[in-house]
Amino acid sequence: MNKKSIFINCCLSLALIAGLSAQTGSITGSVTNENGSPLVEANVLVDGTDMGASANANGEYTISGVGAGSYTVTASFIGYASSSRSVTVGDGAATANFALAVSFLPGDEVVISASRRVEKIVDAPVTIAVINEAKIRRSTGFNVGALMKEVKGADIYQAGIQGIGVNARGFMSAYSYRFMMMGDGMNAMLPGAGLSSGGLWPVAKEDIERLEVIMGPSSALYGPNAHNGMMNVISKHPRDYPGGSVVLGAGQNGILTQRVRYAGIAGALAYKVNFEHIAGTDWTTNKEYWGDLNGNSTLDAGETIVVGHEEDSKIEDQRLNVGIYYAINNDMEISAGFGQGKQTGWGTTNLGANVLEGWTVNNTWVQVSHPNVFARFYNTTNKAGTSHSVPNRSMLELGGMTRGDAIEATKYVDDSGLIGAEAQGNIKLGFTHLIAGFDYMKFDPISGRTYLDDKGKDPVTGVEAGEAIVLAQTGFYGQAQADLPASLSLTAALRFDNHDNYGKNTSPRVGLVWKGLGFGNIRVTWNRAFQAPAILQQMLYLPYGVVGPYGLILRGGGRGFTYTDGSTIDPLKVETNETLEFGFKGTPVKGMYLDVNYFQSNYKDFISPLQMISDPLGLGLAGTPGTPLIITHIGDVALDPEYIMTYKNFGEVKMSGFDLGVKYALNNNIGVFLNYSKADYSDLKNKKEDEATAAKYASLHINAPETKWAAGVDMKDLGLQGLAISVSTRHVDEFDFISGNHRATAEGKGISITGNPYFMDEGPLGGYTLIDLGISYDVSEKILVNLTVDNVTDTEARQMVGSPATRRLAVAEIRYAF
Template structure:
């Protein structure tokens, strides 16, 4: 506390000096087509965080202190305008519509605001309007419409993405960030996804970076980043209430309220309660490894298809002086649903996420500290519990004893009481008009605790604690005439896997035509705590933070980071003025030390320096047989993404997206032989991605009516993820069993390849007024068999109807 008072005194002194030359500039912002005021336009002083928002009539007032001040007028869907103040006291301005949003401002490419055509990264965006026109509680559905994204849907609520190959049922290579926080689970590193605390109505935009962005955002922004930015209460006052109903017993109520008290204080609060029921689907569970044709599995024991989400957040914004914000926010969620894994499904029961965050945002400074908690007591592996249940009942144990106790004893129960501390400080500035720089440092302490259920901790007091420190920098130099050179770096030191240096460089040339970019970047995928300290199914699966010694004396090296190098060429711009727009990129990746899925390494005698019998709780049954995670190989991937947008008029538009993904590997290099069968083939690489995919959308947004028709094609592809398999019949062996479609494959059932479908979604809505809108949609209109993931039901037809009401703040109605 002793440092807080001096900090505020310094800030107040800075503000007092600025007031010496203050004067007020006012005006009106209108639309170019009709002479109507445009509310919600952000008006900022260029080069600072200071700004205001236009009122319901489009009017604004802002304080400036220099005639050389440049005001920036920015509103989503309109071209950004910059105006020199000079000696004027009144500045009225008209904004022109930006049909392709080439003036859209993003922050995920360089950690500072810049036009999307000037950023040295491939970024796809979802806007607040996109979300507002989506009549469902699940914002993840819009990820399917983004170029270059490998969208995955697993049942009613399971949505997620992968980028440029190497998907799995436990994919931690795409970093999820929300309002500057890492939104990933502490122990597994998985994106929080449905566990997140944010509701759809509070999202301002989502920025998806395709390709590595580890230099600025940390190790796990390996092949993609999903950056969710929520709404500022000062630019989105009022009450929003949304009610969604649909099939699968879907019922969702959401609320958001934001209020501005005065120039210094504002707050917002959100809440959601959603219930639904998963599609009818029962997976097969096999008690032993016999692969006799015709062997039948057991149905999942005590499968519960009920889904429930409760989540909410609150935030307070305080502005002590112009240009400085202090923000306190927190959130919580409680989730129950079914989640696919490498070994069947997990029954997620009352999984709680909490966070508390404090931020300082000033003209040149950014600092934050936040704490994340993850808690569950009753989540379990359905697959393992089913195996235990039928094994014990076949031995004659009483039903109630098996149900309540013995069915969990083989490691089925997952408890979690993990937490994470994060801190960050950042400084940004510019030298004259040409050189911009950002430098920062981050600290992270992970404290994982599974209460002895799925990690190598022993009890609720035994935290696995790991520290990590990173420093980063970003530099932009503008040569003039639209040419910009960008450089970034990150030095990251992890307590277990050591130090890594990650550079990124890019050249961008932009203008009225759009922007062309050429970039080179390095990324890493870091082993998670589960990879390093996992203890699953009584030690059959063990983490590899220390290496293993096999019975024949062979040493298995401890797992380290996967390294990725990417070269990318991209273009985003206009081909036919106000009509045809293109967004395209091509890339080439070099991957080394690939992080494997869990794999059997053989009978072991030691983990690190510890005898395996002292580590493996199921040693009596397994005799030291261990499955773990390793690094291997070097291989290349490549591809391109193409997006075309055509605007028939201001209301009607069409979008066409196409992506190609390819790969090659040195078949003569036995370091690429992941499964140690003496041959290098696709079962070593496990790409798990379609070579081709495409989508087409027809969108209409009028004064009252809005809607869309969306179709998506995904080419058929084989998929392998540890125990899970989805592949056509072929002359290959996976996990010791021939690959045969529509047949048992070791521990799982092979229903055949994923993808190979074309689906159609339609939506339609009507705005009764600026306050009330009613909309509906049907996903998978023709009820096509849409299989995109293993250990999950095919996604059938889903329909929903949503009523949304937007009201002004209570005292301003």
């Protein structure tokens, strides 16, 4: 019997043992929301014991084997405030019914992503935030990332109406890959490039139950690339959210939205169907792009073309997902589902922009779940449609080709796929929770040599070249959470990963939580996480125009490079991040929730954004004006002279930061919040100013604000039952952003380092204060009207390089539930 079979059999045996208990007395009851709808799988625990149960499809529960005596019973459900009841158990059954209210103060909420099990957010050993179903339902956002604007510590980069980049703790680039995205715990990064799928992930907004966002390293449980943080998009179970809804909306920029959801229950079978469609026109940039047609390095007449116009700025999102769930018994369920996301829109890259036209992501999954055992198999695939590079298309158009032919000649191929399998078991022994599991992912990136160094027709030579790329990684993890004397709780986790290209890596985490204050918890957590270079960083191959007589090629850094003098750039290595965090979460004052944390992070072998590493003409583009730099080999393959941009490792960078989040309920109808974040990037600044290290770190950039804050007020039922109003203000300090050929700096404003007007430095990003307004009104139990106005004052806010400045956007929707 192999190790995998032994592991699964052990977990099943433990689950069977855990289900046996003595029949002395019991506690029964129901758990519903304030409207009386059952909260399926709500947790009901007997305080001070290891006894508990989950609510069934009708919201009913039974805790058996309870000895005679008086107890306190607590019910909890994610997104709702916990509630407790006192009961006395005799020879028969005692009853405790619960009607849970939606929580304004997050300290009452429970989460699952922090430790891969349900726990109160105040007990979680990490910095975590939740955006619950009520907040999502009363918004009109296009992209799940847009809902994170008020999350403490999150850096939000809005690239137009549709595109949202999310990061935490610095070092962003034009691509979003440092912050891991997951969908119901599945890897939701694009299987070809390894970048965040964003709005391409196939879950309709109407089907999102909540977002759980972890700031800081999470590799101990979630593996490579969860080293800066992660966002888990959790969908609705049809038993928890039965019934249907239809949403219609319209707004500025010709925006039209339609959403439909229906979930039903037929005995042991439950199912759901969701569809969403959004269309409109993004803000335009209307920039001139220069193509040096005659190779004389001078901008001549007839060598520019306008891009980012209205035709480039069409946006369309379409998302469909279905699921079937069959309850084998009260504890075990088998389920399966399919989802498809399709997107058209503008996407910034390090060397310009892409127009996504019908880019499609499909996701299929099947899983078995039990309170003690979980297993899942899933498959994610890509199709690029007619998505293409704007600079490459522009060069062909300038050369006389029609736009349609230019798109056809420069369109990407992406037939990439990901196969994933995972299993997890858990058991509680006394006051210790034990979790163990494994996951396996096999990546088949297929670009037909249109953007990866894989097998296909070479865009430069026109002949077949390259080899197929297949990458696999396997991870095993374990975690123990134990209640210790002196009101202490210890969490220890360890993950072991084996990567085809980067071998064996370990990710430990240790967290200690002290619960002795009575009004909150103090924690200290240490993590070591790692990022294996993304497929794009390892294997990128994309011809991207010319510099004089030489081609400009974007190449992955996975094989390393050799110069004419014999000096080398090493192949990319794994980046590591060690972080120490101190935090407090609790309610020091009645009605107030305080979440504050301080962190210190140490990055080693930091993976850069794209860097110019060769300069055959000695133009200074690689930092050596007047001195030609020529690459002769990539790995052991000889190259002709060319301009090359690639990814490379840096030595060591330290940073620290402080995040503060306060929520205060003035009464049952009004709540206010304040988030404040301050980061210290002085270590990198000092390295760039020190003569001994300046050259080494000159091309590494923070690309994040040092200070940001958000504040707001949420009001409901003021003067009119069912009316809710939220007003929020978000401020981001001015900051430089450099990624590839894009520059947004104070020093270089008005200058294009390439001479191309498209890459003109327009000054730093940030430096804005934006006000957002949300109004929702429950016309009846079935009809809800939402109005969202982002950027009420119509402030021109530059939030991402190569993208249009954001302006006011008003969208109204009406929702009918049945």
